[in-house]
Amino acid sequence: MPRGEDRGSHGLQSCAKDATTIVLNGKGQLVRWIKEKSLGISRVTLRETMRGYQGTTYLIDPGADLQDIKLDRNIPLTLYSQGELLKVYCNEGRLKMARSLHAVSHFLVTALAIIPFAFADLTTTIDPSSNWGTWEGWGTSLAWWAAAFGTRDDLADIFFTTQTTTLNGVSLPGLGFNIARYNAGASSWNSINGTSMVVSPKMIPSRQIEARSRGTNILELFSNSPMWWMCKNHNPSGSDGGSSDNLQSWNYQSHAVYMATVAKYFTDHWSTTFSSVDPFNEPSATWWNGKTGTQEGCHFDMSTQATVLNHLRTELDSRGLSSTVISASDESYYDDAAKTLQNLGSTALAKIARVNVHGYQYGSGRRDSVRSLATQYSKKLWQSEYGEGDATGHDLASNLLLDLRWLRPTAWVYWQVLDGGGWGLVDADNDKKTVGQPTQKYFVLAQFTRHVKPGMRILDAGSDYATAAYDAATKKLVIVAVNWGSAQYLNFDMSKFKTPGVNGAVVKRWATQIGASTGKSGTRFWSYFEKEMVQTVEVEGVVL
Numbered sequence: 001m002p003r004g005e006d007r008g009s010h011g012l013q014s015c016a017k018d019a020t021t022i023v024l025n026g027k028g029q030l031v032r033w034i035k036e037k038s039l040g041i042s043r044v045t046l047r048e049t050m051r052g053y054q055g056t057t058y059l060i061d062p063g064a065d066l067q068d069i070k071l072d073r074n075i076p077l078t079l080y081s082q083g084e085l086l087k088v089y090c091n092e093g094r095l096k097m098a099r100s101l102h103a104v105s106h107f108l109v110t111a112l113a114i115i116p117f118a119f120a121d122l123t124t125t126i127d128p129s130s131n132w133g134t135w136e137g138w139g140t141s142l143a144w145w146a147a148a149f150g151t152r153d154d155l156a157d158i159f160f161t162t163q164t165t166t167l168n169g170v171s172l173p174g175l176g177f178n179i180a181r182y183n184a185g186a187s188s189w190n191s192i193n194g195t196s197m198v199v200s201p202k203m204i205p206s207r208q209i210e211a212r213s214r215g216t217n218i219l220e221l222f223s224n225s226p227m228w229w230m231c232k233n234h235n236p237s238g239s240d241g242g243s244s245d246n247l248q249s250w251n252y253q254s255h256a257v258y259m260a261t262v263a264k265y266f267t268d269h270w271s272t273t274f275s276s277v278d279p280f281n282e283p284s285a286t287w288w289n290g291k292t293g294t295q296e297g298c299h300f301d302m303s304t305q306a307t308v309l310n311h312l313r314t315e316l317d318s319r320g321l322s323s324t325v326i327s328a329s330d331e332s333y334y335d336d337a338a339k340t341l342q343n344l345g346s347t348a349l350a351k352i353a354r355v356n357v358h359g360y361q362y363g364s365g366r367r368d369s370v371r372s373l374a375t376q377y378s379k380k381l382w383q384s385e386y387g388e389g390d391a392t393g394h395d396l397a398s399n400l401l402l403d404l405r406w407l408r409p410t411a412w413v414y415w416q417v418l419d420g421g422g423w424g425l426v427d428a429d430n431d432k433k434t435v436g437q438p439t440q441k442y443f444v445l446a447q448f449t450r451h452v453k454p455g456m457r458i459l460d461a462g463s464d465y466a467t468a469a470y471d472a473a474t475k476k477l478v479i480v481a482v483n484w485g486s487a488q489y490l491n492f493d494m495s496k497f498k499t500p501g502v503n504g505a506v507v508k509r510w511a512t513q514i515g516a517s518t519g520k521s522g523t524r525f526w527s528y529f530e531k532e533m534v535q536t537v538e539v540e541g542v543v544l
Helices: 144-149 153-160 249-270 302-318 334-343 346-351 367-376 394-407 440-449
Strands: 021-024 030-034 040-045 057-060 076-081 084-091 094-100 108-111 122-125 137-142 164-167 170-173 179-183 218-222 276-278 325-331 352-358 380-386 411-414 426-429 434-438 457-459 466-471 476-483 488-493 506-511 518-521 524-529 533-539
Touching: 137 218, 153 164, 170 434, 179 411, 218 249, 249 276, 249 302, 276 352, 302 325, 302 334, 302 346, 325 334, 325 380, 334 352, 334 367, 346 352, 352 367, 367 380, 367 394, 380 394, 394 411, 394 440, 394 466, 394 476, 440 533, 476 488, 476 524, 524 533
Parallel strands: 122 488, 137 179, 137 411, 179 218, 218 276, 276 325, 325 352, 352 380, 380 411
Antiparallel strands: 021 030, 040 057, 057 108, 076 084, 076 108, 084 094, 164 170, 426 434, 457 466, 466 476, 476 533, 488 524, 506 518, 506 533, 518 524
């Protein structure tokens, strides 16, 4: 069972038990381990090069004899044991317990910082003068999974609220999405003028979609393909070769009419107004092949995109939807998005209010080029779709942090939250309509979505392994950081802030493995990161 954000204090990973006595010298350096008595130490996290005593961590069994943990000078510690938080101190090399404070459920000893600067393997500086945009939110696409599970209230709760919801016996912290991308399907079994849709032999049933709306405050309408009868081969999975334009030239305007009509229908019948409409999905891609495709898709030549965009603005305005903006072009790769922006032409670009790009180039591609062009043309920028098959969340966290640092979008959208093969945040089979367990990826994403909230200002966190967001109303600074290498300390320098929080205050911390509080000293605070760990910290009382 993955240990997720806001769940770390409910258990520990199993570790081998050693009968060990730990001896430190006066500098807090490890002298030796004495494996001789029946002390049940589950795990020791102690670096030989550590300076001072901050962050020294022991995880011990509840039956451990504290008298057998030896240090050679007085040092304040905090002990979590047997459901209680106990203050302990070292006197003449032996630990003594003080009074019980409050209940917790794991067994953890953490040495508190007693010097003003914490030694860390890595240090990053947060820049309060930076402004990488006001965060709009997090979301998902309502496509295959919404068609299969659109009536499930529990699923809506775990994705679109922050409340705790039980799913298959597991209590999940809600992700708090506020953005939903609604797919206007291109498939229909109706006959039009005596012709019918040509179905790709590999088309999966659940991917012929009728997505449903959710209780979000930002909705986008997008299209994977024009309606089948607008396509040259009547196949909404793509052209016969995959690399040619599949929209009939006499239906350029019809595609725009269709998108505008769907948007108007939502407004008139469900009092729901789309914030934006995107008529394309990965239009430069050459894999939309009608003979082999498994889902809806369509290649659009650059000139076709430009023509459709001009028609779409006219059709939206004529239906009283002038406040609904156009986004484009949802290219699959960052490099393709940059090329599209450079070649659409000024007339079509003028119709676009926001650049949408997908994250399927993962760790490659020039994110900064897309951001630079969006800034040059005064366009907002979203990472409008991301997904991969790594259920651990490692790739998601790495690529998300790269997006926040180099692409600098103001919103980030996951593709399908329910799916199999590691792609879903929750494992599911959309065709069999079965829902399994949450993946580790779910909890990794929760580190971001539950803390970096709409309205926050995104700051330069100084590195590729961290991001920072600031809430001016509550004077709260949020930092999400990762550590994929060996266990180490990360030090966060806030010396450039006018008010970097309260000296000595507890800094709230959440982690996918172990969650606890850490300390703050002066203008810095630090946190110990195990290997393969994502942590979120919140610092109160901060002024830029």
